Structure formats: structure tokens, C-alpha cells
Amino acid sequence: QSALTQPRSVSGSPGQSVTISCTGTSSDVGGYNYVSWYQQHPGKAPKLMIYDVSKRPSGVPDRFSGSKSGNTASLTISGLQAEDEADYYCCSYAGRYTSVFGGGTKLTVL
Amino acid sequence: QVTLKESGPVLVKPTETLTLTCTVSGFSLSNAKMGVSWIRQPPGKALEWLAHIFSNDEKSYSTSLKSRLTISKDTSKSRVVLTMTNMDPVDTATYYCARINDDTSGYAFDIWGQGTMVTVSS
Numbered sequence: 001q002s003a004l005t006q007p008r009s010v011s012g013s014p015g016q017s018v019t020i021s022c023t024g025t026s027s028d029v030g031g032y033n034y035v036s037w038y039q040q041h042p043g044k045a046p047k048l049m050i051y052d053v054s055k056r057p058s059g060v061p062d063r064f065s066g067s068k069s070g071n072t073a074s075l076t077i078s079g080l081q082a083e084d085e086a087d088y089y090c091c092s093y094a095g096r097y098t099s100v101f102g103g104g105t106k107l108t109v110l
Numbered sequence: 111q112v113t114l115k116e117s118g119p120v121l122v123k124p125t126e127t128l129t130l131t132c133t134v135s136g137f138s139l140s141n142a143k144m145g146v147s148w149i150r151q152p153p154g155k156a157l158e159w160l161a162h163i164f165s166n167d168e169k170s171y172s173t174s175l176k177s178r179l180t181i182s183k184d185t186s187k188s189r190v191v192l193t194m195t196n197m198d199p200v201d202t203a204t205y206y207c208a209r210i211n212d213d214t215s216g217y218a219f220d221i222w223g224q225g226t227m228v229t230v231s232s
Contacts, residue, residue: 003156036218038157045206045225046157051218089157093217097170099147099159 004029004090004102011108017078020105022090023071028100030071034093037066037075040104041086049088050075077107085109112136114146114207114223121229122197132190132207132223139185140165143213146190148181150203151225158203162210163190199230 005023012018022029022037029035035053038046048057050066053073063079073092077084090102118130130148137144147162161181162170171179180193190207204227208219 003158032217034217036216038219045222046208046219047222048215048218048220051220052216055216057215057220091157091159091218097162097164097168098172099162099217101149101157101159104156 002100004092004100006088006090006102006105008103009106009108011110012077012080013110014080014082016080017076018080018107020075020077020088020090020107022073022075022092022102024073024092024100025071028092028094029068029073031095032093033068035066035068035073036091037064038089038091039084039086040089046089080109082109112209112221114209114221116205116207116223116226118205118226118228120227121231123232124198124230126197128192128194128197128201128228130192130194130205130207130226130228132192134188134190134207134209137209137211139183139188139190142166143211145210145212146183147208147210147219148190148192149206149208149219150201151206152200152203155203160194161192197230201228202230203228 037050040046053068054066094100145164148160183190204225206225208222
């Protein structure tokens with residue numbers, strides 16, 4: 001269960017799009033369609049933004065989308081807004097009912 | 111309304127055993143589609159999954175911490191308990207409990223508690 005690899009930081013201007021990658025192995029990201037993404041503002045609990053690779057929970061704006069290719073999953077945020085500035089974590093099912101998180105990505109809205 | 115709330119000591123000494131409780135409301139721990147995990151986050155660091163318990167009482171643990179962790183539940187009291195033995199200062203973190211709801215959000219943590227900060231220090 002090694003942590004998934006995410007870029008430490010990404011940035012974009014309001015209205016632009018950014019993509020955050022999440023790289024694992026065939027034992028986690030590549031082996032299952034159970035990748036989820038979480039948004040965490042400072043001092044707050046994480047919030048589910050994407051589940052099962054590309055599905056959005058009710059209430060999450062459609063500016064947030066997810067995808068996966070091989071051992072790498074991606075979160076794309078389009079039409080960046082100031083309130084999107086936060087830390088983002090990916091998470092994958094890793095077999096035998098275990099999960100593994102990524103190292104987190106800090107998104108800065110310029 | 112679905113909520114989870116963590117409780118436990120704020121401060122523990124090195125080598126002591128930590129016991130944390132997650133009290134849930136708005137759903138039943140006996141629901142076949144539901145499960146609860148414990149996840150922690152050291153200050154300024156990433157989330158780390160620790161353990162999970164299913165409605166049928168099946169349990170799973172982080173490979174690296176398995177020898178120190180025990181997860182259990184009391185369905186009648188709507189509580190999930192995590193114990194971690196031999197605490198060390200590196201275990202200082204905010205500990206969260208979170209729900210998996212296979213009915214609406216697959217294998218993902220759809221609802222989180224507010225977290226409880228635990229400091230390990232003598």
C-alpha cells in the first residue's frame with residue numbers, strides 16, 4: 001500500500017481549467033474502477049467530489065470531472081473559481097477491502 | 111441527516127493505547143451497503159487510510175499498521191471503535207471516521223466526521 005503519486009501543487013487563473021494526476025499501480029488505480037477524489041479546505045474535513053473514477057455525487061458542480069487511463073487517474077476542474085482553491089486528494093481501492101490515498105495536491109487559484 | 115462524530119483523548123503518552131469512538135447517526139451500521147473507515151492526517155501532511163469495518167463485521171487494516179490496530183463496532187449503540195497500541199509522537203494527527211455507502215457512491219467515503227486531533231507527547 002504505497003501512497004499514490006500526485007503533483008504537490010498546481011495553479012490556474014479564474015475561468016481556466018486545471019488537471020490533477022494521480023498515479024498508482026496495477027494493484028490499485030489500474031486494477032479497479034474505484035478511484036475517488038476529495039477536496040479539503042484548511043481546517044475542514046475532506047469532501048467527496050468524484051467517485052468510481054468519474055461519477056459526481058449530488059451537489060458537486062459539473063465543472064469537476066474524473067477519468068482514468070491505465071494506472072493514472074485524473075481530476076479536471078474547468079471554469080476555475082476562487083472557492084476551488086484547496087487541497088485535493090485521490091484515493092483508490094487497493095484490493096482485500098483496503099484503500100490508499102495520494103499525497104495531496106495544493107490548488108492555487110491565481 | 112447523516113452524521114459521524116469522533117471522540118477520544120486529546121493527549122496520549124508514548125507507548126499508551128489510543129481508543130477512539132465514532133458515533134454515527136442517520137444510518138444503521140447493520141445496513142449491508144454501509145461501512146465505516148478510520149483515516150488520519152498528521153499536521154500539514156496527507157490523508158492515510160487506517161482501517162475499515164463492514165456491516166457483516168468483516169474488517170480490513172492498513173498493511174503497515176495492522177499489528178497495532180483493532181476496529182470494532184457496536185451496532186446497537188451506533189458506534190465504531192478504533193484502538194491503536196504503542197502510540198508514538200509520529201502518530202500525532204487528526205483522526206477521521208468516514209462512511210462508505212455502496213448504494214449511492216460506490217467505494218468512496220461520502221460522509222466524514224469533523225475529525226479529532228490527537229497529540230502524542232510525554
